[in-house]
Amino acid sequence: MTDETSTGKAAQAPALKRPRRESMSRVDTAWLRMERPTNPMMITGVLMFDESISLAKLKKVVEKRFLDYSRFRMKPVETPGGMAWQTDEDFDIDWHVRLSALPGRADQKALERFVSSLASSPLDKTKPLWQFHLVEKYNGGAALVSRIHHSYADGIALVQVLLSLTDTAREPGKGADLGKAWLKQDGAKVAHRVGAVERYAKLGTKMLEKGMDMYRDPTLAGVIAKEGGDIARELIQALALPDDPPSLLRGKLGVSKRVAWAPPLDLEEVKAVGRACGCTVNDVLMATASGALRDYMIERGEHVDGLTLRATVPVNLRPLEHARKLGNHFGLVFLDLPVGIGNPVRRLEHVAECMNQLKNSRQAIVAYGLLAALGMAPAPVQELALEMFSRKATTVATNVPGPQQPLYLAGGKIREMMFWVPQTGSIGIGLSILSYNGKVHFGLIADAKLVPDPHAVISRFGTEFEKLLYLTLMGRWEDTLDSVAAEALLS
Secondary structure, three states: OOHHHHHHHHHHHHOOOOOOOEEOHHHHHHHHHHOOOOOOOOEEEEEEEHHHHHHHHHHHHHHHHHOOHHHEEEEEEEEEEEEEEEEEOOOOOHHHHHEEEEOOOOOHHHHHHHHHHHHOOOOOOOOOOOOEEEEEEEEEEEEEEEEOOOOOEEEHHHHHHHOOOOOHHHHHHHOOOOOOOOOHHHHHHHHHHOOOOHHHHHHHOOOOOOOHHHHHHHHHHHHHHHHHHHHHHHHHHHHHEEEEEEOOOOOOOOOEEEEOOOOOEEEEHHHHHHHHHHOOOHHHHHHHHHHHHHHHHHHHOOOOOOOOOEEEEEOOOOOOHOOOOOEEEEEEEEEEEEEOOOOOOHHHHHHHHHHHHHHHHOHHHHHEEEEEEOOOOOOOHHHHHHHHHHHOOOOOEEEEEEEOOOOOOOOOOEEEEEEEEOOOOOOEEEEEEEOOOOEEEEEEEEEEOOOOOOOHHHHHHHHHHHHHHHHHHHHHOOOOOHHHHHHHOOO
C-alpha cells in the first residue's frame, strides 16, 4: 500500500521546469562567434564620477533598471537549432557587480591599466556575459567600468541601455527623465531607404558564398552583379577594395590591450570649426583623428606622404524609437583616414567628401546582410570572411553623440564617460569619440604589440584640433575656410 501510494505520488510530481530560452539572431550569433583571444568581443565603458558612490546603491540600480532587460539574466547556449539565450538558474548579482580598488595613487594611469586588463580578459561564457566593476577612491571620486558582450547588442543600443541607468538629478525621481532630443535620426533614413533588413540578410548568404569564390576568381564579379542587382554590386565593391597598406598600425596581434583617453574638447568649438569649413561635427572629429595618427606615425619613422588608411564605422539601422532595443542592428562602412595629407583643412575636406559618398551608398546594409550570413556559415567560411574584411581597414572608429546635460548614477554625478567597441579579425586599433555635457571625449584602445603607449597617440588629438581652430580664427569669417586659404595661412 505504501509502495503504491509512493509510486502514485511520484508519477504525479511535476516535471522540472526548464530554463527559459530565446533563439539568438544570426547577426548576434556572428558576433558571439567572432570572439578571439586577440580580440575579445566586448563593449567596454568607463564612467568617472566627481564623488564616491555606494556599491549597495549601484546594485539596486542595476537590479531595477539593467535587469529589467530579461536578456541580461541569460547566457548563450548551443542547441540543435543553433545558438540561443537561456536564463541562468544560478544568477548571482555579486558576480556581475563587484568592488575593485586601484593600487598606488589611484590616478588616471592606474585606471587605464585596470581597464586595459579587463579589456584583454574574456568574459566567463558559463554566465551572462557582462560585468560592472566599481572602482573606489579614483581621483577623489569613483569610476565604473562596464563590460558587455557584443552579442547582446550593438554599441548604439548598449550606450542607451547604460544611460537608462542614469538620472538628471542626484535623487532619482526628482529630475525629469532623460529626453530623446539628443538622439540622432541618422540610421532611420538608412533603414527606410534599403527596406526590410531581413530580406538583405537572406541575400547575404548567397552573396557570401559567391563572394568567397569571387575572392579567388574575380571574373565572377560580373555574374554576381547581374544576378543580384544593386545590392550585389555594393558587395562586389566592398570585396574589391584593396587591403589597407602595410604600416606600423597593422601587424600580428597579441593578447593584451592598452587603453587611454585624452582631455576633452569643447563641443561648441568643434561646432564652430565645422560651420567655418562647411562640414559636420563628425567630419571635424574624424579629420582630427587622422591628423593625430599622421603625427604619431611620422614620429615613429613611418613614411606617410599620400597614405590613406581606412576605418570601419558602425551605422545605425534601427529606427529612433527602437534605440534601446537589444540585438545588433547596424551595418559597417569604410571611411578614408587621409593620414598622408599635411594640410589640416584638406584632410577635413577629404573626410567630408568620403562621408557624403557613404551616406548615398548601401555599404551599411551590405555589411549587415553579410554578418547575418556569417552567423550561419561554417567556421572555415567565417574565418575567411572575417580575415578578408578586416584586412581592408586599420582601425574601428565610433562617434556617439551623448546627452548634453549632467547625469547622475546611484547618486553620483558623472564627470566623463567613454566607450570602446571591439576590434574584429586582424584589426588592432579602436578609436572612440563620445560627446557629453558640452564636451567631446576621445579614447583609444589598441593592441599592445602595435601601440605599446596609446598616450603617444591620444595626446595628439588636442593639438590637431587646435590647428583647425587656429586656421578657423585666422581665416576670413565671411567666407568658408577651404584648403587653399588654409595653405596661405600656413605658409
